[in-house]
Amino acid sequence: MQIRKLGTSGLLVPAVGMGTWRTFDIRGNSALANVRWVVDSAIKAGVTFFDSSPMYGEAERVLSLSLKGRRDTVQIATKVWADTAPQGLAQSRLSLSYFEGRIELYQIHNLLNWKEHLGMIERLKEGGKVLAIGATHYNSSSFLDLRRVMESGRIGAIQIPYNVEQREVEKDILPLAEDLGLGVVIMRPFGGGNHLRREPTDNDLAPLAPFGITTWPQALLKWILSDPRCHTAIPATSNGQHVVENAAAGNPPWFGEEERKYVLRLAGKLS
DSSP states (O other): OOEEEOBTTOOEEESBOEEOTTTTOOOSHHHHHHHHHHHHHHHHTTOOEEEOOGGGTTHHHHHHHHTTTOGGGSEEEEEEOOSSHHHHHHHHHHHHHHTTTOEEEEEEGGGTTHHHHHHHHHHHHHTTSEEEEEEEOOOGGGHHHHHHHHHTTOOSEEEEEOOSSOOGGGTTHHHHHHHHTBEEEEEOTTTTTGGGSSOOOHHHHGGGGGGTOOSHHHHHHHHHHTSTTOOEEOOOOSOHHHHHHHHGGGSSOOOOHHHHHHHHHHHHHHO
16 A cells, blocks of 8 residues: 655555545444454555544444554544534544544544634644644535635645546645645545446456556546545445455556546446
8 A cells, every 4th residue: 555645744644544424323233343344454454544523423433442452553534523612622522532642633524613623623733632634625615715724824634525526626626735735635536435336347447457456446546546636535335345445546556647537438438
């Protein structure tokens, strides 16, 4: 797995990380055992960057249980998602309790009440409890606000949606992140699963074999990661074998312009 510097955040992260939305919001011993299998598979494959949020229900708690005894082997990205400053402070205390008193990348989720929360996170960073600060948004209608936060000089990374269909960030956000040297975490690399409902044939994927591609999800991930402005992608899954397959997309060689166009054509044929 290629390790990349997450821009000015200073963090070194694997090209493929892991999201926890929906897949880690579980209850019950059998579901928890499955999550532990997924986390075990991820760590063995070099997927050691995990992203979560209080918005994701039980995900932070379940992730912490699955990492018991292995906190030092991974990096945690989580978020504050609260209407008020007191709520945000309470969330931060709970998140820090889950992850042994430190968070590698602490992000303002969907820019909710970002001005107040940013100050709180900066104080946590000054106290050594947070290593890097980020901001996220999923909706292009809020990208103007995201630009303002990026240009403030107070964050080191952003998390944005980017996939073969959702490409709005190519216009302004990715160029600005590159200009500012910000780290870029990619959410929804599979379009919320929409791009996985139909897959190309083996013959269609064959031209991508020299790049280590054996599955359509790998092609979609490598399409993203071959853009040098994108540092890590965080697909979510409840299948340990899929984690291993996804991780393989984090290794070079990377697609050139022609291969990226080819993947777009394949996606267009499936839509």
